[in-house]
Amino acid sequence: MAQRLTIPLLRLWPGRLVAVLMGILGLLGCSSEHQDTPLSFWVLGGEGSAVRLLVEAFEQENPDVRVIVQQIPWSAAHEKLLTAYAGDAMPDVFEIGNTWVSEFEALGAVESLTLSAREKEDFFSGILDSSTVQGRLMAKPWYIDTRLLFYRRDLLSRAGFDAPPTTWSEWILMMETLRDRDAGLIKALIAPLGEWQLPVILGLQSGATLLDAEGCFGRFQSASFRVAFHVYIELYDKGFAPLMGDAQMTSLYQDFAAGRIAFYVTGPWNIGEFHRRLPPSLESLWATAVMPGPTGPGASLAGGSSLAVSASSRQKDKALALVEFMTRTKSLLTLYQMTGDLPPKRSVWSDPILSASPPLEAFRRQLDHVIATPKVPEWEQIASKIILYAERSARHEMTEEAALLALDHDVDRLLSKRRWLLSGTCHQGAVP
Amino acid sequence: MTPTQRPSAAFWLVFPALLMTGLFFVLPIVAALLLSFTDFDLYALARWDHLRLIGFENYRHLLNDPLFFLALKNTFYFVAIGVPLSVSASLLTALLINQRGVRGQGFFRTVFFLPVVTTLVAVAVVWRYLYHPRLGLLNYVLSLLGIEPIDWLGDPQWAMPSLIIMAVWKNFGFNMVIFIAGLKSIPRRLYEAAEVDGAGAFEQFRSITLPLLAPTFVFVGIVTLIGYFQLFAEPYVMTQGGPSGRTLSVALLMFEEGFRWWNLGYAAAISFVLFLIILSGTVLQMLMRRFL
Numbered sequence: 001m002a003q004r005l006t007i008p009l010l011r012l013w014p015g016r017l018v019a020v021l022m023g024i025l026g027l028l029g030c031s032s033e034h035q036d037t038p039l040s041f042w043v044l045g046g047e048g049s050a051v052r053l054l055v056e057a058f059e060q061e062n063p064d065v066r067v068i069v070q071q072i073p074w075s076a077a078h079e080k081l082l083t084a085y086a087g088d089a090m091p092d093v094f095e096i097g098n099t100w101v102s103e104f105e106a107l108g109a110v111e112s113l114t115l116s117a118r119e120k121e122d123f124f125s126g127i128l129d130s131s132t133v134q135g136r137l138m139a140k141p142w143y144i145d146t147r148l149l150f151y152r153r154d155l156l157s158r159a160g161f162d163a164p165p166t167t168w169s170e171w172i173l174m175m176e177t178l179r180d181r182d183a184g185l186i187k188a189l190i191a192p193l194g195e196w197q198l199p200v201i202l203g204l205q206s207g208a209t210l211l212d213a214e215g216c217f218g219r220f221q222s223a224s225f226r227v228a229f230h231v232y233i234e235l236y237d238k239g240f241a242p243l244m245g246d247a248q249m250t251s252l253y254q255d256f257a258a259g260r261i262a263f264y265v266t267g268p269w270n271i272g273e274f275h276r277r278l279p280p281s282l283e284s285l286w287a288t289a290v291m292p293g294p295t296g297p298g299a300s301l302a303g304g305s306s307l308a309v310s311a312s313s314r315q316k317d318k319a320l321a322l323v324e325f326m327t328r329t330k331s332l333l334t335l336y337q338m339t340g341d342l343p344p345k346r347s348v349w350s351d352p353i354l355s356a357s358p359p360l361e362a363f364r365r366q367l368d369h370v371i372a373t374p375k376v377p378e379w380e381q382i383a384s385k386i387i388l389y390a391e392r393s394a395r396h397e398m399t400e401e402a403a404l405l406a407l408d409h410d411v412d413r414l415l416s417k418r419r420w421l422l423s424g425t426c427h428q429g430a431v432p
Numbered sequence: 433m434t435p436t437q438r439p440s441a442a443f444w445l446v447f448p449a450l451l452m453t454g455l456f457f458v459l460p461i462v463a464a465l466l467l468s469f470t471d472f473d474l475y476a477l478a479r480w481d482h483l484r485l486i487g488f489e490n491y492r493h494l495l496n497d498p499l500f501f502l503a504l505k506n507t508f509y510f511v512a513i514g515v516p517l518s519v520s521a522s523l524l525t526a527l528l529i530n531q532r533g534v535r536g537q538g539f540f541r542t543v544f545f546l547p548v549v550t551t552l553v554a555v556a557v558v559w560r561y562l563y564h565p566r567l568g569l570l571n572y573v574l575s576l577l578g579i580e581p582i583d584w585l586g587d588p589q590w591a592m593p594s595l596i597i598m599a600v601w602k603n604f605g606f607n608m609v610i611f612i613a614g615l616k617s618i619p620r621r622l623y624e625a626a627e628v629d630g631a632g633a634f635e636q637f638r639s640i641t642l643p644l645l646a647p648t649f650v651f652v653g654i655v656t657l658i659g660y661f662q663l664f665a666e667p668y669v670m671t672q673g674g675p676s677g678r679t680l681s682v683a684l685l686m687f688e689e690g691f692r693w694w695n696l697g698y699a700a701a702i703s704f705v706l707f708l709i710i711l712s713g714t715v716l717q718m719l720m721r722r723f724l
Contacts, residue, residue, distance in 0.1 A: 078692070082474070107477060108479075244586055245675055247586075248585070248586040250567075377475075395588060395676050397676060420484075421482065
């Protein structure tokens with residue numbers, strides 16, 4: 001068992017030790033009161049206090065179940081979940097990024113779930129699709145993350161535009177006008193290098209599939225992706241967006257408040273941040289809009305996170321009950337109220353609490369147009385390659401042609417194991 | 433000890449240490465070497481029969497991976513500039529502090545040693561403020577001299593020099609202490625004799641200090657070289673390898689491949705190449721010591 005041995009010995013040995021110690025402590029702690037072992041539940045990011053409230057409600061409803069919540073920061077979550085899988089220490093229930101679902105499905109780490117027809121109707125279909133692998137639902141959507149346009153209404157109207165852009169060409173025209181006429185502006189748009197979302201959104205909007213149908217080869221040199229990639233690179237070439245990674249953008253909210261930035265492509269968590277960090281006088285001056293597309297309002301990403309039940313869980317019934325409880329309309333509403341996380345169910349959106357918030361309106365409309373990223377376990381790695389080559393091309397270290405060629409080359413290499421596993425189903429077609 | 437003799441007491445005294453070393457050093461290294469000949473990845477983690485023995489395929493891919501060569505270039509850049517800078521900074525401060533008539537030697541030693549004991553993450557947070565393009569102290573000082581602000585960590589040209597400056601500042605104190613120890617072990621009478629013969633300060637440094645400090649030099653050089661080749665924490669905390677991969681080091685690449693993507697076979701191959709590079713650098717230094 002060389003393979004099993006090396007992992008803990010190389011790196012995870014302290015982790016193992018801690019796990020064993022915690023296990024012993026856990027056994028000591030609960031042996032007298034509860035006969036059953038408690039249900040472990042890992043949540044990612046800052047949802048801690050809201051989750052604790054929901055878990056308490058769940059425990060009241062199910063007095064025989066005890067839940068231990070563990071919080072994991074997003075930045076470490078992917079690594080930590082894989083490490084837990086390797087160390088056979090998976091929690092019973094865990095939150096999972098939608099783009100990771102196919103990875104954990106391939107590992108056999110998650111249990112497939114079933115939905116009633118009514119519940120299925122209630123979920124936004126694009127979001128539900130992002131957690132579905134080969135027709136099987138592997139995790140239940142919990143909250144949504146999609147990207148769209150935040151903008152300064154006053155800056156646009158000063159430049160002569162009454163409404164946000166709906167097409168790429170309108171958007172580009174606005175940024176050109178702002179760049180040339182508005183001296184108070186640093187840049188028209190904030191689009192941090194190192195975020196794969198924007199180039200991928202533009203690609204999906206122009207009809208690129210990114211990979212071939214079976215997910216065996218990269219298709220980044222396809223005509224549709226080339227067009228999108230060119231639009232993306234021009235954002236920097238034409239001086240619309242600063243050549244900066246997000247680590248460099250330390251004064252983003254101040255800049256947005258001071259009118260030094262007009263557009264920002266970002267996600268729902270920034271609604272809360274904007275309310276918190278921008279002065280109240282600005283409240284009516286910023287707004288959100290659906291992503292502009294090639295010919296009209298365009299699609300965006302079906303991101304977000306879902307709740308999964310571990311395949312190795314010994315208490316699947318209780319785990320499923322917890323997932324069911326956490327995704328009830330009422331729980332999702334509580335989650336939204338406490339954190340601003342957008343619910344994946346239509347029934348929650350019809351609640352006045354959500355329908356009364358103007359910035360949410362654009363998100364509501366965007367959610368009907370969301371597309372999932374390719375469902376291959378290698379997606380996170382592929383995304384990291386997109387970032388690398390997009391940045392090198394934006395910085396003129398490579399031409400667009402060379403960058404996409406190298407990207408396809410790297411992606412093909414990343415997918416080589418997948419091709420071996422799928423053996424029969426992969427067809428090497430000519431790159432269009 | 434002949435074969436018929438029972439193991440001596442010395443053996444049993446060393447045995448626990450040997451066992452630990454074998455279990456936690458030798459065994460993992462052998463296992464990692466074996467791992468580097470497989471395509472161990474996520475799929476293999478899921479199912480045993482997804483593991484393939486692929487011989488030198490990982491090493492062959494390494495030679496065709498532009499990212500590996502970028503990481504190699506960055507690491508050599510860091511070592512080539514960082515090691516001489518760090519060693520000379522240590523030597524210079526050691527010489528200054530060790531001069532006769534300098535008061536408060538202990539104080540200076542402590543002050544210069546402080547960055548070494550400070551955790552890197554705390555240091556990185558402070559240096560990120562110093563390096564801030566608009567609000568940072570460094571750019572403020574430059575502006576007083578009439579120099580345009582530099583985007584220290586965001587500019588591909590400046591990111592690595594920024595890390596080198598920070599690393600040298602953080603590490604030179606350690607080597608300084610070793611140099612001071614080396615200087616203290618040079619007998620005073622040699623300098624006195626040289627003075628009687630009419631040698632100046634520079635002559636004394638060249639003919640007495642440098643040759644007698646040579647063993648210390650080799651030690652400091654090798655230890656610093658090994659440490660700097662393993663560049664990891666600075667880019668991991670400060671830049672995550674960016675901008676444009678200009679601060680991606682070999683060790684960081686290995687970490688990303690191994691523990692972010694779980695391509696453990698490939699990561700093991702990277703680590704062995706890094707090991708060979710460090711080994712050859714060390715051997716080269718030892719040879720230089722012997723023949724120069």
